[in-house]
Amino acid sequence: MHKQIKENIHFIGVLDREIEVFDVVMETEFGTSYNSYLIKGKEKNAIVETVKDRFFDEYLNNINELVGGIENIDYVIMDHTEPDHAGSLEKLLELNPNIEVVGSRAAILYLKDITNMEFKSRVVKQNDTLSLGDKTFRFISAPFLHWPDSIYTYLEEDNTLFTCDSFGCHYAHDGIFISELDAKEQIDFIFALKYYFNAIFSPFKKFLLQAVAKIETLDIDIIAPGHGPVFDVKSEAQQIINFYQSWAEDYNQHVDYETMNGRTEKPYDKLVVIPYSTSYGYTETMAMKIVEGIKSFEEDIEVKLYNLNVKNFGDLKAEIMEHIFFADSVLFGSTTINKDATPVIWDIATAMNPIVHNGKICTAFGSFGWSGEGVDFIFERLKSLGMKMIPALKLKFKPSEEQYNELIQYGKMVAESIFAKESKFEQYESGNGIICKKK
Template sequence: MNNVKISESVYYVGAVDWNLRDFHGYTTPRGVTYNSYLIVDEKVCLIDTVKAPFAPELLDRISQIIDPAKIDYIITNHIEPDHSSALPAVMARAPQAKVLLTEHGRTGIIKHYQQNYDFEVVKEGDVLELGRNKLQFVPVPMLHWPDSMISYLTGEQVLFSNDAFGQHISTTKRFDDENDLPQVLFEAEKYYANILLPFGKMVVKAVDKLKELPIQIVAPSHGVVWRKHIPEIVAKYQDWGRGKTTGKVIIAYDSMWGSTERMARQILEGVAAAGATGKLYKMSSADRSEVIRDMLEAGGILIGSSTLNNGMLPNMGALMTYIKGLRPTGKIGAAFGAYGWGGGAQNAIEEMLKGAGIAVTQPGVALKWVPDEEELHKCFEFGREFAHKVLAKI
């Protein structure tokens, strides 16, 4: 197997899942990786495992470097099954290994796997002596689970960053500078938007902690390892964590008989006339997780739907539920749509925008049946007025 050295003492022993296309509702057209790292020092330490079906591959990779029975420590930075579900298979080969994790991690591993391993609970500031190197532990609760932590290898200055700085991308090349950087950054942005967006305050705190550490390599739990473009991805996380936005307006809609679509296109013309960047998505055909990626840095979100049964169309209801859970910050929004004998979609959208923490700064626009020329002009002006408000926030 092709084992890659990350640094003098650290090997990549994870697995690439080329075929996965859905990560609990987050589309992964480029597949995913389950990253695991082996530290071979005076003591041998495994950082995380992989998803259970890939346990044989993980053990094969380890076996090419060292007998798994010689593993002294297993660090569980995060208990989610894509990181931990191969743990029982590893422990069967390394029964003497001590498992280091947070208190939340300990209770979670016991509940997941019904096993009471030789656990050692660690907290911030704790250090594990490995020989030439030491491991320092930085708990980062709710980034993005209560058990989450980051581990830092002194000496070789490797940060095992857990889900932070990750991406869902399959590649035979392990490092950022061996891959297409715009593609990697695109997937890093999509990953942040769909996984870490609700935890912006914790992201900022974590990045501030990491500034105190000299870091040569960032080894996340998913995607490529950062060794050249660390300043770029850290700067991105600072901006995303603080909710920094641009003059971009996302228009997401669905339409029953075409009237709401005509409205959306005129609103987009108004956005463009104001000098803002507009993006248009029809949710019956758009990829929701990529729409959310585009929304990450957008200053404004416009949501449109025809009225069905006094509410939104199903695709729009799913989108709004998703946005409400992600709780984006620093954005303004508004609603629009057409209806037949009775409305309802606009009010429902506005309530969900507010529930998501998005400021509704102007009345929406709704019309009956098919828009006439005057109503289309009203849509144009609605888009232009909204875009001016977005640009004024920059």
């Protein structure tokens, strides 16, 4: 299947309706597309991105129908080299070794390892250009969206921006264009769009804002991403840029699925998330006293407490991770069972990663009976992620009245660290557990 976007600009990608999981971490409820574009110039022809290798035969047929054979392709521009976009490049080069591959320095290096072959290449930098005779590509450096290799490609005469993964989503649609979605499909699409942003781009908000700043002066009629529908209406192209910008600015974006209009709402000014599991209520008591201390220091700090077990965890995990994304501090509470932390607490700890959550103020706390390793293991996990760590807090069995006050003081110091953005603690032994005091 191929479809004209503008004169001499054609969609030559493929749809994958059978895919259920993408990149291990994403469900693909609506399938996906691997978007590739063919641009015919007076002197040269170029392809932007390729498709996943298992769709090569269909892909090659699309090319042949438009230009009469792969020998008539002069350039392949790779805005990003992940194999769902670069998967067919090796076969294209085998059929036509004269193709010149265009990309960032990182992209060319990656492609040599992906294809395991030498090929003609051109490294491009910010504002470099490439002419097809009557059409001019201008390249925009956009690293870490979402690999170090990524660039955007702007076709100047046609006001068309090729962005690969940016502004895309996993959504397969026969119509190709955003303007061809009906009302129900628009609802599904915007859901897929936000899900894709959260999964792929939320770790790279800083780089996304830098890229948006580089394209804000461009006259953009069309955005042609690497997955999902092409934004063929100028207002829709601008709207998707606005969506991405607001999502990247650490705001919760609430979308009216009926109108596709977004409104931004600033998240909590200061937020502490406390997921915990408790066997006999002792760890829960610790959590409550810590919260009491946080609130006594600053009442306006929002605290989200989650008492987790195997029955309720599945329903709560998504909500917890969303709050953790925006949290200033995350305190993990776990009892120790069989010399380890509980599985539900491990699940959340392993769902955190150093790109998304780096720098949050974190610790682990909990009650134990005869060993107490659970708190230590969670603490070390968080430390390895590059969090700003508060020393672990653990008590043996039930907190005493004396320790209630120490727990409250601990909570106050957690709150103080949020405002100071640094740990205010040192460890010391106290009674039957480890507690902390202010430096």
